[in-house]
Amino acid sequence: MPWDDIIYVSLLLLCIVFGHWYRQIKNRQHRQWVSTILGLTVISIASGYHAIHPIICIVVNAIIITQLSWKVCHIVSFCFTFFYLLGFFRLADWYGLPLPSAHANLIQMMLTLKLSGMAFEVNSAAQAPKDDAQGMNAEAFRKIGFMDVIHYGSTYIGILTGPYYRYRTYWDSLHRPFSDQADHLSVTCTKFKQIVPFALIHLLFNYTFPAKYALTDDFGTRSFLYRFCYIYPTFVTFRTRMYTGMALSECVCTMSGLGAYPTSCETISGLGPKNYKAIESLTFPHCRSKDPDKAMKEALDFETVHNINFWGVESCVLVRTAMKMWNTCVQYWMATCVYKRFPYKPLRTLFTLTLSAVWHGYHAGYYLCICSITFFLPMEDIYVKFYNQTKEGNLTKKGLGLLMWFLKSTCMAYLGISFQLLKLEETLAYYNSVYYAGQLLVVILYIVGLVLKPFILEKSKV
Numbered sequence: 001m002p003w004d005d006i007i008y009v010s011l012l013l014l015c016i017v018f019g020h021w022y023r024q025i026k027n028r029q030h031r032q033w034v035s036t037i038l039g040l041t042v043i044s045i046a047s048g049y050h051a052i053h054p055i056i057c058i059v060v061n062a063i064i065i066t067q068l069s070w071k072v073c074h075i076v077s078f079c080f081t082f083f084y085l086l087g088f089f090r091l092a093d094w095y096g097l098p099l100p101s102a103h104a105n106l107i108q109m110m111l112t113l114k115l116s117g118m119a120f121e122v123n124s125a126a127q128a129p130k131d132d133a134q135g136m137n138a139e140a141f142r143k144i145g146f147m148d149v150i151h152y153g154s155t156y157i158g159i160l161t162g163p164y165y166r167y168r169t170y171w172d173s174l175h176r177p178f179s180d181q182a183d184h185l186s187v188t189c190t191k192f193k194q195i196v197p198f199a200l201i202h203l204l205f206n207y208t209f210p211a212k213y214a215l216t217d218d219f220g221t222r223s224f225l226y227r228f229c230y231i232y233p234t235f236v237t238f239r240t241r242m243y244t245g246m247a248l249s250e251c252v253c254t255m256s257g258l259g260a261y262p263t264s265c266e267t268i269s270g271l272g273p274k275n276y277k278a279i280e281s282l283t284f285p286h287c288r289s290k291d292p293d294k295a296m297k298e299a300l301d302f303e304t305v306h307n308i309n310f311w312g313v314e315s316c317v318l319v320r321t322a323m324k325m326w327n328t329c330v331q332y333w334m335a336t337c338v339y340k341r342f343p344y345k346p347l348r349t350l351f352t353l354t355l356s357a358v359w360h361g362y363h364a365g366y367y368l369c370i371c372s373i374t375f376f377l378p379m380e381d382i383y384v385k386f387y388n389q390t391k392e393g394n395l396t397k398k399g400l401g402l403l404m405w406f407l408k409s410t411c412m413a414y415l416g417i418s419f420q421l422l423k424l425e426e427t428l429a430y431y432n433s434v435y436y437a438g439q440l441l442v443v444i445l446y447i448v449g450l451v452l453k454p455f456i457l458e459k460s461k462v
Contacts, residue, residue: 004101004102004103007045007046008046008103008160009248011042011045011046011160012160012161012245012248012249012251012252013248014042015038015042015156015157015159015160015252016188016248016251016252016255017255018038018156018255019184019252019254019255019256019257020184020255022034022035022255022256022257023179023180023184023255023256023257028174028175031174032151032155032174033151035151035154035155035156035157035256036150036151036154036155036156038156039154039155039156039157039159040055040154041156042156042159042160043055043107043154043159046101046103046104046107046160047100047101047103047104047107048101048104050098050100050101050104051104053084053089053100053104053108054104054107054108054111054153056084057081057084057108057111057112057115057153058111058115058149058150058153058154059150060080061077061080061081061115061116061118061119061149061153062146062147062149062150062153063146064076064077064080064119065077065115065118065119065122065144065149066144066145066146066149070122070123070125070126071123071126073119073122073123074116074119074120074122074123076119077115077116077118077119077120078116078119078120078337081111081112081115081116082112082116082359084112085108085109085112085359086358086362089105089108090105090361090362103160105361106160106161107159107160109359109360110158110159110160110161110162110164111153112359113164113330113333113359114152114153114158114164114165114167115149115153116337117164117166117167117333117336117337118149118152118166118167120336120337120341121136121141121166121167121168122141122144124136125137125138125141133274133275133276133277134271134273134274134275134276135168135273135276135277135279135280138168138171138276138280139171139175139280140167140168140171140172140175141167141168144167148167152167152170155170156252157170157252157253157256157258158249158252158253158258158305160249160252161245161246161248161249162246162249162307162329162330163246163249163250163253163269163270163305163306163307163329163330164270164329164330164332164333165253165258165259165270165272165304165305165329166270166271166272168272169258169259169272169304169305170258172261172272172279173256173257173258173259173260176279178257178260178261178262178298178300179256179257179258179260180257181260181298181300182254182257182260182300182302183300184254184255184256184257185255187254187302188251188254188255191247191250191251191254192251194243194247194310195243195244195247195248195251198240198243198244198247198310199240199244201236201240202237202240202241202244205233205234205236205237205240206237206241208233209230209233209234209236209237210234210237211234211237211238211417211420211421212421213230214227214230214234214417214421214429214430214433215421215426215429215430219433220433224434224435227433227434228434228437231410231413231414231416231417232409232413234413234416234417234420235412235413235416235417237420238416238419238420239313239416242308243308243310246307246308246327247308247310249307250302250305250306250307253302253305254302254305258305259272259302259303259304259305260300260301260302260304261273261279261300261301261303261304262278262279262282262298262299262300263298263299263300263301263303264278264298264299265278265279267301267303267304268303268304268332269303269304269305269306269307269328269329269332270304270328270329270330270331270332270333270336271304271332271336272304273304282298305329306328306329307327307328307329307330308325308326308327308328309325309328312325313325313326315405316405316408317387317401317404317405317408318380318384318404318408319373319376319377319380319407319408319411319412320377320380322408322412323373334352334355334356335352338351338352338355339352349374350371350374353370353371353373353374354367354371356370357369357370357371361422363422363423363424364418364422364423364424364427365418365419365420365421365422365423365424365426365427366418366419366422368415368418368424368427369415369416369418369419372415372418373411373415375439375442376411376415376442378446379442379445379446379449380404380407380408382446382449382450382453383400383403383404383407383445383449384404385453385457386400386449386452386453386456387400387401387404389456389457407445410438410441411438411442414438415438417430418430
C-alpha cells in the first residue's frame, strides 16, 4: 500500500476513534470549535500546503451565503465552487502552481458539494411552504452566521471522503438529542465487520490482478477470453476499495452521532427525515425533549449518511438499481441541486451525468464510464419488460433474472476499467485488445430484443 494511502487510512481511523470523545463534549459551541480545529488539522496533514485551497473556498462561500440574497446566493456559490475546482484547483499548473495531490482533490470535491449545497438549502428554505413536511424551512436556517458556514465546511466529520450531508443534518447533530442516544459503537462495529473482508480482498486482488497489467505486452499475448474476463477481477479490486473507503467514512459519522434520526421519520440517504415535522414534534431546540420518555424509546438509524448498499449492488439484477445504491448521498445532491433545477428537461440527464463526470476529474475514463451507461440502459429496458411479464417462479423468469444480473455485472466491470485506467489512450488500448466486445454485445442484444419484443409481449398478453 502506498505511503499516502497509509496516512489517509490512518486519518480516517483517527476521526472514527475521536468520535467517542467528541460526543462527550456537552457544550454545543465547544463541540463545534473542537470539530473545526480537528477538521482543519486533518486537511493540513492530508493536503500539506494545498490546504490553502479548501480554506479559501470555505471563507468565500461564507461571505456568499451570509452576504448575498437568497435569490442568488445558490447560483453564485455553485458557479464559484465549481469554477474553483475545475478552472483553478485542477489546473493549478496553468498558473505556475504545483498540482494538488489525489487526497487534496477528494477534500476539495466534497467541499464543492457541501458548500454549494448549503447555499441551495438556504434558497429552498426561503421558498418553502409553511406546511412542508420535509422541513425545508427548519430552524437550522432561521439565522445563519459567517462562523456557521466555517464550522460546517471545516468539521472533521466527512472532510476526507464524505459522505455528503446537508447543513441541516449537521445542525441537528448539535441541537437534537438523537446524536447522543444512538447506539454508536454497535453500528460502527457492524460496519467494521464488513470493512475487514473488503479490505483484505482489495489487497489480494490489487496485488494479483492490477489494472495496469492490461496495458502490457504480456497481456496482449493472452487469449481473447482471458483478456475480456480480466475486467471481473479488476472490478473486484475497484469496488472493494470503494466499499472500504465509503464504509470508513460512514463510521466517522456514526461514531460522532451525525445523521442519527428516528426510523419512524422515514430517513433517506442524503436528505435525512422525509417526515421532518415528526422530528420537530419530538424535540424543542437546544436538545430539550417535549416528551423525554417518548424520545428515548425511538428506534434510531443512520440511513441519512448511508452512502452505499454493498449487498444491494452485488445482488441486484439491473444497472439502474445498482446506480441508485452506489454513492447515494452524492446522487441525492446531483438530483436535488442539478437534475431537478436544470431548466431544459430534455437535457437534464445528460447535463447531470456530464457534471458528475467533470466533478470526478478531467480524465477521459470518467466520461467513458459514466456517460456510456446511457448507451446500455435502452437495451436493459427491453429485457426488463420481458422479465416483468414472465410468470413468477417460472424457469424462464429465473433465467432472465440470471441473464440480467450477468449483464449488469459485465456492464459495470467493462465500464469500470476505464475508471481505473483513466487516460483515453490506455482505455482505448484495452478496448482495442478485446475488439470492443462489450459495445458489440450491447448492440447485438438490443437488436435481438427489438426483434423478439412483439412476439414475446404478444404471448404474455394472451
